[in-house]
Amino acid sequence: MQGRLAEFEGCGARVIAVGQGTGAEAAAAAKRHRITYPCFGDPGHQSYRRLGLGRTGLFGLTLKPFLENPRESFANLRRADLRASASPRSDVRRLGGAMVVDAAGRIRFLHRSQTTTDVPKTDALLTALG
Amino acid sequence: MPDLAVGDAAPDLELLDAEERPVALSTLWQQAPLALIFLRHFG
Numbered sequence: 149m150q151g152r153l154a155e156f157e158g159c160g161a162r163v164i165a166v167g168q169g170t171g172a173e174a175a176a177a178a179k180r181h182r183i184t185y186p187c188f189g190d191p192g193h194q195s196y197r198r199l200g201l202g203r204t205g206l207f208g209l210t211l212k213p214f215l216e217n218p219r220e221s222f223a224n225l226r227r228a229d230l231r232a233s234a235s236p237r238s239d240v241r242r243l244g245g246a247m248v249v250d251a252a253g254r255i256r257f258l259h260r261s262q263t264t265t266d267v268p269k270t271d272a273l274l275t276a277l278g
Numbered sequence: 279m280p281d282l283a284v285g286d287a288a289p290d291l292e293l294l295d296a297e298e299r300p301v302a303l304s305t306l307w308q309q310a311p312l313a314l315i316f317l318r319h320f321g
Contacts, residue, residue, distance in 0.1 A: 149315060161311040168319060171294030177317075188293035188301060195291040200281050201316055244318045249288040249307045256311075258284055264318065273313050 150183055152270050159277040161248075166190050168238045191237045196245075201260050203241040208263060217265045224265075248276040 149163060156163050163185040167174045171189040178187035190196065204212075213221040246268035248257035257276030259268035282289070290304045306312055 156313055159311070161313055162306065162309070163313045163315065164306065165315045165317055166293060167317040171296050171298045174294070175296035186295070188295060189298075190291075190293055195289075195293065196316060198282070198289045198291060199316070238319045240319060242318060244316045246316065247288070247312075247314045249303070249312045249314070251307060251309075251311055253288050253290075253304060253307055255282060255284050255286050255288050258282060261318075268315070277311055277313065 149270060150181075150185070152274075153185060155270075155274055156277070159274065161277045162186075164188060166195055168193055168196070168242060170237065173237070193239060193242065196242055199245060199247060199258070199260070201245045202243045202262070203239065204243055204264060205241070209241060213264045216263065220265055246273060248273055 153163060165174070165178070165183065165185065165187040167177060167187060167189060168191070169189050170191050174187040174189040177183075243261040243264065244267070245261050246257065246259045247255060250256050257273060259272070261267065288303065288307065290302055292300045292302055295301050303312070
């Protein structure tokens, strides 16, 4: 996402990230990962629940990603900050997703990840922004 | 609560900025269309 930020800005759009934690934890993670767009915290996970973002089981959290996509899973593990992942405010079983909202407040795109390696396609987000 | 879908009004959720101040999503999308990425974790 960070590498294609200019394309979003070219569409007149803003990119933000939301994480399961405090605002300060979100800002620290953004700095650690060199993310320049705003990162917000949601320590109560209300936005995840309202959007219907799912949770995975133990198999989906551990073996399944390595069986389905070993290269990406090992790369994720290598660059992971396990202390941050173990935050008491973070639900490790919660899956991510993405949403595009237009200036009138209508949802133009909604992706609910089905697995830990199911990430929204940047091209799909850009298409939704027109 | 019904499942949200494309075309629905987005929920005006409240998030926390770096100083732990609440920010309503609507104040952001009223400035510009928004692409929101929901992270699994901060790790």
